[in-house]
Amino acid sequence: MPLKPSWGSRAFDSVNIALLVAFALLTVIPFIYVIAGSFATQKELLQRGFILFPTEFSLDAYKYIFSTQTLVRSLLVTIYITVTGTLINIFFTCLMAYPLARKDMDFRKPILMLVVFTMLFSGGMIPTFLVVKQLGMINSYWSLLIPSAISAFNLIIMRNFFQQLPDGLEESAKIDGCNDLGIFFRIVLPLSMPAIATFSLFYAVGHWNTYFNAVLYINDNTKWPIQVLLRQIVILASGGIGDSTAMDAEFAPPEQSVKMAVIVISTLPILLVYPFLQKHFAKGVLLGSVKG
Numbered sequence: 001m002p003l004k005p006s007w008g009s010r011a012f013d014s015v016n017i018a019l020l021v022a023f024a025l026l027t028v029i030p031f032i033y034v035i036a037g038s039f040a041t042q043k044e045l046l047q048r049g050f051i052l053f054p055t056e057f058s059l060d061a062y063k064y065i066f067s068t069q070t071l072v073r074s075l076l077v078t079i080y081i082t083v084t085g086t087l088i089n090i091f092f093t094c095l096m097a098y099p100l101a102r103k104d105m106d107f108r109k110p111i112l113m114l115v116v117f118t119m120l121f122s123g124g125m126i127p128t129f130l131v132v133k134q135l136g137m138i139n140s141y142w143s144l145l146i147p148s149a150i151s152a153f154n155l156i157i158m159r160n161f162f163q164q165l166p167d168g169l170e171e172s173a174k175i176d177g178c179n180d181l182g183i184f185f186r187i188v189l190p191l192s193m194p195a196i197a198t199f200s201l202f203y204a205v206g207h208w209n210t211y212f213n214a215v216l217y218i219n220d221n222t223k224w225p226i227q228v229l230l231r232q233i234v235i236l237a238s239g240g241i242g243d244s245t246a247m248d249a250e251f252a253p254p255e256q257s258v259k260m261a262v263i264v265i266s267t268l269p270i271l272l273v274y275p276f277l278q279k280h281f282a283k284g285v286l287l288g289s290v291k292g
Contacts, residue, residue, distance in 0.1 A: 031267075038062070038261040042254035061257035071229065071265065077141075078225040079269075082207040085145045089203040090196055092149045093158055098184055100155075101162035112156075119152045125216070132217055143217035144210055144225075154199050161195045162188065201277045208270045226266045234259045 005013075032052050037045055038061055040054035065071050099105050100112060123131075128147060137143040165188060173183045189196070211227040218224060224232075 034260045034263050038257055038264050040257060042252075042257060045254075045256045058254075058257070061254050061261040064254070064258055065261055065265070071226075071262065073222065074224055074226045074229040075265070075269075077223060078208060078210075078227070078266075081141060081144055081210060081225055082204050082270075084141075085148070085207040086200050086203045088145055088149050089151070089154075090200055093151070093155050093199065094189065094192070094196070096150060097155050097158035098162050098188060100159045115152050115155060129216060138217055139220050139223065140217075141223070144207075144213050147213070148206070151203070154202060158192075158195060158199065161192060165191060197277045201274065204273065205270060230262055230266050233262050 029052070033050065036051050036054050039057055039059070040051055041056050041058045041060070044051065044054060044056055100108055100115075102108075122128075132138065132143050132147060137146065169187055169191075170183050173187050178186065209227055210225050211231065214225050214228045215231075218228070
């Protein structure tokens with residue numbers, strides 16, 4: 001017979017639920033406000049200030065920002081950086097983490113110490129910029145992909161995940177004639193899909209939100225990712241994202257709605273990816289973090 005929870009336990013649960021609901025509202029309400037503002041008219045935004053549901057539905061902001069190729073081009077650039085960068089990250093992270101998880105690898109501890117050292121100290125912005133410049137990667141997408149090819153933190157967690165795989169699997173594969181590459185690609189990687197899916201999302205979100213490195217290394221505005229374009233529109237109030245001549249004669253760009261519409265467009269795609277990987281999240285991260 002289940003025990004009846006005490007009043008103290010119920011009070012504790014009630015406080016927790018109230019705090020979680022309040023935190024959820026603080027998180028969700030600003031996003032709802034941005035979405036509602038992107039569909040509101042400029043007049044309503046100026047009169048009401050804060051709205052969660054527009055009384056007059058308008059698509060003018062979206063028609064305006066899609067009247068030129070500027071936003072679409074930046075979106076395509078961001079998608080390219082996100083997909084390519086994530087594949088590079090996962091490939092190099094797994095390729096380095098697996099040998100470091102093998103106990104028979106020579107110089108494993110010194111290499112791990114070097115990896116941990118990079119987590120504590122870095123060259124800094126100016127030396128990194130000079131290295132990227134000397135390698136000829138300024139104004140190249142490689143400047144956004146190569147310097148961040150491996151995250152030391154994710155590498156260590158992935159290594160811990162590989163260490164938890166049973167040794168018997170590798171021994172059985174070797175008895176069947178499988179070499180080291182075969183074990184890695186045919187045995188280890190298929191068993192590591194929860195961790196790979198989790199870190200793919202981590203890396204993908206990082207690339208999607210690429211902003212500072214793009215400002216440093218990309219001078220050509222036709223190669224700007226969406227976050228840099230968003231900065232031009234929201235903070236600097238410039239960018240020429242739309243073409244007013246393609247709209248009606250009396251059309252005036254709704255400045256606030258345009259800013260909110262660009263924020264929605266730049267945020268929505270990466271949010272849509274999360275539900276497909278969410279089921280791997282807890283399992284993928286926790287399995288790699290239990291054993292040090």
